[in-house]
Amino acid sequence: MHEKFGKFKKYSYIIYMFNGNFKSIIELIERFPTEQSCIDYLELMRWDGKIISPFDENSKVYKCKKNRYKCKNTGKYFNVRTGTLFSDSKVKFKKWFMAIWLCTSRKKGIASLQLAKDINVTQKTAWFMLQRIRNCYGQEFNHHLSVEVEIDETYIGGKNKNRHSKKKVPNSQGRSSKDKTPVLGMIQRGGNVSAKVVENVQSATLIPQIQKAVASGTTVYTDEWRAYGSLYKHYDHSYVKHNSGEYVSGKIHTNSIEGFWSLLKRSVMGTYHFVSRKHLQKYVDELTFKFNTRQDSDGVRFNNALVNIEHELKYKTLIKK
Numbered sequence: 001m002h003e004k005f006g007k008f009k010k011y012s013y014i015i016y017m018f019n020g021n022f023k024s025i026i027e028l029i030e031r032f033p034t035e036q037s038c039i040d041y042l043e044l045m046r047w048d049g050k051i052i053s054p055f056d057e058n059s060k061v062y063k064c065k066k067n068r069y070k071c072k073n074t075g076k077y078f079n080v081r082t083g084t085l086f087s088d089s090k091v092k093f094k095k096w097f098m099a100i101w102l103c104t105s106r107k108k109g110i111a112s113l114q115l116a117k118d119i120n121v122t123q124k125t126a127w128f129m130l131q132r133i134r135n136c137y138g139q140e141f142n143h144h145l146s147v148e149v150e151i152d153e154t155y156i157g158g159k160n161k162n163r164h165s166k167k168k169v170p171n172s173q174g175r176s177s178k179d180k181t182p183v184l185g186m187i188q189r190g191g192n193v194s195a196k197v198v199e200n201v202q203s204a205t206l207i208p209q210i211q212k213a214v215a216s217g218t219t220v221y222t223d224e225w226r227a228y229g230s231l232y233k234h235y236d237h238s239y240v241k242h243n244s245g246e247y248v249s250g251k252i253h254t255n256s257i258e259g260f261w262s263l264l265k266r267s268v269m270g271t272y273h274f275v276s277r278k279h280l281q282k283y284v285d286e287l288t289f290k291f292n293t294r295q296d297s298d299g300v301r302f303n304n305a306l307v308n309i310e311h312e313l314k315y316k317t318l319i320k321k
Contacts, residue, residue: 022299028101038093039067042080045306054083084309085132095119099129104305105298108267109286128315131282135313136305138285145188146215150257151222153201155180156268156280181277183284186213187257192292195260197281203227221252263287
């Protein structure tokens, strides 16, 4: 088990007792043939055998019929869906489990149109399900990076040169964010990556984000972009001069984070084709989660996702401008 998923470790015995180390989607389907089997597994994963009210964690809870519970202090009823990514969803758990498996096991993700065909729901429903799953990725799995960290930024969006002459965006060359969305990435060599969609790539924007993710005193490597000029105040900072054709100077390079950018762009262009600026962070969180669990099996990654389901997302909130 990875230490970064400490919350998951406490459920390891549940996974073992319930044969939760699935090796394929066939094993997943065989393990959960009914809705009740899914509910039983989720209740153990979420509550560890002791039901806790989502309305008042100190309240006594009464068990009712049809997998429902009642919070004594508030008088409200709830079930395992309440306050999770499954809230108010009419989609059966068997389909949800398959959606989570497909979303977490495919390296470059799965398009909503393909998921809709795989689990027999509408494309709109599949898109909402995927966005709910992605919403859980960025809620808890944040990592403090140290030792040796590479820092770089990239841009997601169509290339101006490929646009029709009437749709070209003037003065959008270089690090302009007029027609593209910048993303800041930081990766600990041999370890985790942290990535954040940012408004621009100016020092006032990048430095605070770096300080949140990277421990002070860490050795950091960047390119010569002037926004990184003040990193020496907090870190042991070295850089390569990409504009001069220098990409590697001993240990100084940004090849690792650029490899992550390659995965992100192949995912966006090859699987999703288009990602709006509004929802881009969710897609970045999805790839970050998969990258940081790259040494785990598909079954372990599936269970890691189930551990972090207590993040509700309403459709109105999702589409709100």
